[in-house]
Amino acid sequence: MSKYINLDQSLAQRFIRYAAIDTQSDPGSTTCPSTLKQKNLGTLLVEELIEMGVSDAEMDKNGYVYGTIPSNTNKKIPVIFFCSHMDTSPDCSGNGVKPIIHDNYQGADLILPDDVNIVLKMSEHTDLKHQIGHDIITASGTTLLGADNKAGIAEIMEAANFLIQHPEVKHGTIKILFTPDEEIGRGVDQLDVEKLGADFGYTIDGETLGSIEDETFSADGATLIINGVSTHPGFAKGKMESAIKILAEIIAALPKDTLTPETTHQKEGFIHPVSISGQVEQAEAHFIIRDFTDEKLTAHGQLLENTVKNVMSKYPNATFSLDIKAQYRNMKQILDQYPQIVQFGIEAIERAGVTAKKQSIRGGTDGSRLSFMGLPCPNIFAGEHAFHSKQEWVSVQDMEKAVQTIINIACIWEEKS
Structure with a gap:
């Protein structure tokens, strides 16, 4: 040869x-x-x-x-x-x-x-x-x-x-x-x-x-949309439910010492917010979810969904949609x-x-x-x-x-x- x-x-x-x-x-x-x-x-x-x-x-x-x-x-x-x-x-x-x-x-x-x-x-x-x-x-x-x-x-x-x-x-x-x-x-x-x-x-x-x-990795992508309640800030007491603040609270409630790119290596997966945008009435975040087994990937998606639901329970007039889609395996x-x-x-x-x-x-x-x-x-x-x-x-x-x-x-x- x-x-x-x-x-x-x-x-x-x-x-x-x-x-x-x-x-x-x-x-x-x-x-x-x-x-x-x-x-x-x-x-x-x-x-x-x-x-x-x-x-x-x-x-x-x-x-x-x-x-x-x-x-x-x-x-x-x-x-x-x-x-x-x-x-x-x-x-x-x-x-x-x-x-x-x-x-x-x-x-x-x-x-x-x-x-x-x-x-x-x-x-x-x-x-x-x-x-x-x-x-x-x-x-x-x-x-x-x-x-x-x-x-x-x-x-x-x-x-x-x-x-x-x-x-x-x-x-x-x-x-x-x-x-x-x-x-x-x-x-x-x-x-x-x-x-x-x-x-x-x-x-x-x-x-x-x-x-x-x-x-x-196996990979999913997630899109989270928060529909808040907007009103004039001068008359907002007891009425406003800011989609921006709700979204920030959800992201803050996700794990910080695990399940993030900056705290994981080798075979450890993560949930990673990659972009956020929005206003009081509506805010949107995109996440990538990664792990090496489909079972762990599904569990991470469920954790994200549970976190969203827990935070949203504090805001009775706001709604959300969470769409998790497969990217590759x-x-x-x-x-x-x-x-x-x-x-x-x-x-x-x-x-x-x-x-x-x-x-x-x-x-x-x-x-x-x-x-x-x-x-x-x-x-x-x-x-x-x-x-x-x-x-x-x-x-x-x-x-x-x-x-x-x-x-x-x-x-x-x-x-x-």
Whole structure:
């Protein structure tokens, strides 16, 4: 099996090219993709795929990029796909990203030139202690970098180019998928599963070198509307029931030392208010509810409902509505039925000379929903760190290991079929 070697620094330059394109998604938009600028990257990716030999590469009207690397073996092999998302987070600006390569990192603070107050310190970014001698890429201090998930895109593109250039490396049919709007929870809303035409897949959207994630949160979203009683504040005694104050009381009554993002880690879930708005007459709050089992998720939703009812009992003339909807479910429920998918991922990481670390995600990926759409799909490391922030960074050497892992996965499926 040929080993990928990034001799001409094509991987870093490929990533920098993609990172410079603003692809920030917009949760307030109702279109797909939510921002047309995501198609700017999609168009470039299609052009590059066709140039490297992926003749059927295309972007559909919704901004999804599809492509196929044909099988070069006589074996009957399941069709696998590799997926990353093109959009960047709405949490931090993606306009005017200026990637910087910090060559041969030796542990010193990385001060970003366009805002010297943005400093990457090893004491705060503990994974940097494993990066001595590596080439670290950051943004310039005023934007996020976009390694989440353009590192994954660059790695898939680099692996695709390698496989096309090295026909001696045997593999089955490989599908390429780049999605829009993952950061706002819509990454596979308009996916054409038939066009993709795959059996199993891997998202390349993980963090630390060597990580493979087969478990995510299960997730619900909740909308709470309080209908209060409004009257002139000068004549309000015994009459007014302020929706604003009722909503504030409900939020204050929720647990503070547990079941919040700031007090939980590992396998602990939470109820998290993410936005509030309103007036005396009506106020509204949106919550995200997370845990690793459906049973705990249901219990958290019930706790929220009970809290609302307890507070509302003090306000006889006010009313409420609470709508809890499913968002995604823990992909482990599906992946445990196909253990070879994760096993092959672990072996691929270890063949790249890296210790594999099976982990859980305190969040979700496109793979969560893909798994429940009939496309079981664990998540492989891309090397991205401190995502959604101006301190986001990635190691070129970690990205190289991700490329090799992708190639290894393709080879292992061929070998073991």
